[in-house]
Amino acid sequence: xxxxxxxxxxxxxxxxxxxxxxxxxxxxxxxxxxxxxxxxxxxxxxxxxxxxxxxxxxxxxxxxxxxxxxxxxxxxxxxxxxxxxxxxxxxxxxxxxxxxxxxxxxxxxxxxxxxxxxxxxxxxxxxxxxxxxxxxxxxxxxxxxxxxxxxxxxxxxxxxxxxxxxxxxxxxxxxxxxxxxxxxxxxxxxxxxxxxxxxxxxxxxxxxxxxxxxxxxxxxxxxxxxxxxxxxxxxxxxxxxxxxxxxxxxxxxxxxxxxx
Numbered sequence: 494x495x496x497x498x499x500x501x502x503x504x505x506x507x508x509x510x511x512x513x514x515x516x517x518x519x520x521x522x523x524x525x526x527x528x529x530x531x532x533x534x535x536x537x538x539x540x541x542x543x544x545x546x547x548x549x550x551x552x553x554x555x556x557x558x559x560x561x562x563x564x565x566x567x568x569x570x571x572x573x574x575x576x577x578x579x580x581x582x583x584x585x586x587x588x589x590x591x592x593x594x595x596x597x598x599x600x601x602x603x604x605x606x607x608x609x610x611x612x613x614x615x616x617x618x619x620x621x622x623x624x625x626x627x628x629x630x631x632x633x634x635x636x637x638x639x640x641x642x643x644x645x646x647x648x649x650x651x652x653x654x655x656x657x658x659x660x661x662x663x664x665x666x667x668x669x670x671x672x673x674x675x676x677x678x679x680x681x682x683x684x685x686x687x688x689x690x691x692x693x694x695x696x697x698x699x700x701x702x703x704x705x706x707x708x709x710x711x712x713x714x715x716x717x718x719x720x721x722x723x724x725x726x727x728x729x730x731x732x733x734x735x736x737x738x739x740x741x742x743x744x745x746x747x748x749x750x751x752x753x
Contacts, residue, residue, distance in 0.1 A: 505541030575645035
């Protein structure tokens, strides 16, 4: 079985700013306030719509989704079969429809696998979809939802080790090797990307980065048009991209003209 584990999420249709447990929210409340003051949608409503798109993508995969909304609750690992895969994911990212089939082709001998990821950029500008590339390959940077860990390996780890491996996607390969995984498979550059990372206006990391450079959050909504041409390798994401582009564009507050 393949399990998608949502690192941090909420039931965005019910949560309030008083009840939120979303870990990135802590320490960044001022960013959310700026977002709400700038845009036509609240950050919570925006995140609900973005998650709905991701859930629709996962719906067509042969996977189980673990959505408990608690970043540090990893007790679910103990209930998994040893051969199960755990794929950490954020609630705004997508997978290639053939991902489950490809992952099953790995066989039983590997305990960790990572792959390339597409980047769909819908913040600041609608840029062409491209494969994520780290400038320094020696860092072994792994994209947000571009890896999987075998349950039998996770069960051998301490709680802090599990948390590092599941939460810190960037260093997941390095952590796996450090924690004794001698059966890791690096698919990057060898097969088509099996996931898509969304860089969009409601990302806390994007809002934090932008607040350090500008006081005007409105610039995170692109002024150009979403891309229209999708190459065969990533044509599968067209319906999700069109939907997320629509949500992003709906952030703009309407401009009213005063008629005298």
